[in-house]
Amino acid sequence: MPRRPRIDVPGLVQHVMARGIEKRDVFAEDQDRDVFLRQLADLLGDEEPCCLAWALMPNHFHLLLRTPDSLATLMRRLLTRYAMHFNKRYGRHGHLFQNRYKSIVVEEDTYLCTVVCYIHANPLRAGLVPALSSLSDYRFCGHRALVGTTSPPWQDVEFVLQAFGGRDGYLSKMSERNDEELDAGGQIRCLKLEEVNLERPGESEMFDERACGSRHFVESLRTSKSQRQASASWEFLVERISREFSMSPSELLGSSRGRVSVARSVLIAEARRHGYSGAELARLLHITESAVAQAVRRKRESQ
Numbered sequence: 001m002p003r004r005p006r007i008d009v010p011g012l013v014q015h016v017m018a019r020g021i022e023k024r025d026v027f028a029e030d031q032d033r034d035v036f037l038r039q040l041a042d043l044l045g046d047e048e049p050c051c052l053a054w055a056l057m058p059n060h061f062h063l064l065l066r067t068p069d070s071l072a073t074l075m076r077r078l079l080t081r082y083a084m085h086f087n088k089r090y091g092r093h094g095h096l097f098q099n100r101y102k103s104i105v106v107e108e109d110t111y112l113c114t115v116v117c118y119i120h121a122n123p124l125r126a127g128l129v130p131a132l133s134s135l136s137d138y139r140f141c142g143h144r145a146l147v148g149t150t151s152p153p154w155q156d157v158e159f160v161l162q163a164f165g166g167r168d169g170y171l172s173k174m175s176e177r178n179d180e181e182l183d184a185g186g187q188i189r190c191l192k193l194e195e196v197n198l199e200r201p202g203e204s205e206m207f208d209e210r211a212c213g214s215r216h217f218v219e220s221l222r223t224s225k226s227q228r229q230a231s232a233s234w235e236f237l238v239e240r241i242s243r244e245f246s247m248s249p250s251e252l253l254g255s256s257r258g259r260v261s262v263a264r265s266v267l268i269a270e271a272r273r274h275g276y277s278g279a280e281l282a283r284l285l286h287i288t289e290s291a292v293a294q295a296v297r298r299k300r301e302s303q
Helices: 030-044 070-091 109-119 134-138 157-164 167-177 186-191 215-223 234-244 259-273 278-285 288-303
Strands: 013-021 051-058 060-066 102-106 207-208 212-215
Touching: 013 070, 013 109, 030 051, 051 109, 051 157, 051 212, 060 109, 102 109, 102 167, 109 167, 109 212, 134 167, 134 186, 157 167, 234 259, 259 278, 278 288
Parallel strands: 102 212
Antiparallel strands: 013 060, 013 102, 051 060, 207 212
16 A cells, blocks of 8 residues: 655644664664754754654654754654764664654644653653653653753743643643553554554544544645645734734734834744745745844844
8 A cells, every 4th residue: 555645844743753673772872862862953953943842762762843844854864864873883784764754743732732741751651760750860852841951942842831831731731641541542543653544434533644633633734735724824823923912913014113023023933933934924024034034033032
C-alpha cells in the first residue's frame, strides 16, 4: 500500500518522531544528545522559538514543532547530519533511523496540552527518572524549561505555559497524566507511531494517521487547498490581537505608533509563528520586509 503524503504546511503544529533502525539506540552517550540538540538549534536558526515540547530517549526522540518553513527540509537535514555524526563516531555504516520519521499535525485548541504532557512524560514512562519531582533533573527533555530550570532559545516556553494557564497548570496536568495513557482509540495509537483509521463514522472525532484533532480540524486539513487556514487565518489573528489590546482591527492595521505599534509587533510575531512569511506580512500590513523583521526582533527582545 503506498504511503500517504505528509501534511507539510508551515505554521501547523506537528508531533515529530523518529526511532532507531531495529529499535537500536541512536544516542549512546550524553555527548551524542548534545550534538543532536546543537544541530537542531542550528537548523531552527534565530527566528522566533518554534519547538513546543521535546524529549530524547535512548532509541528515539520526540519533537513538537511549529516551523515557519518546510518541516520535510528541516527533518531531512537534521537526520542526515546527526546520522553522519553517529556513524563517524562509532565507525558504523548505513541507516541509523527506522524508515521515515513520523509526523502528526496536532490541533492546538484541542490536543496541544495533552501532546506536550505525553512527550515530556516519556522519560517517566521509560523509567529514566523515578518520579515527576525528579523529571527536571533529566537534561534531555523540554520539561526542565517549563518548570524554570533552564530554557534553550529555540523552545517556546511562554506560548506553552500560556496554553496551560501558567506553570501551576502545567504541573497539575503533568501530575494527572504522567502514569496515564491517552484516550483510547485513534489518539493513543497515533502518538505511539501506529496507524489509525482515517475515519470513524458517527463519532465527534476523526482520525488520520497524519493528524490528531477534532472532526472539523481533520476535515479542514484533508480538503482545504490552503491547509494553513486550519491553524489560524489572518482575520482570526487580527481579531484576537485587537481584542487583547482593546482596539479595533482598523486601528491595529493602521500606521499609528505607540501602543498600536506594540500590538502590531505582537500580531507580526504571532503570524510568523503560524507560518506567514515576511513577504506575506509586508504585503498585508503595507510595510517593508525589514520592518517585519524589526518587529519580530523587538518582540523577542521585550520578552
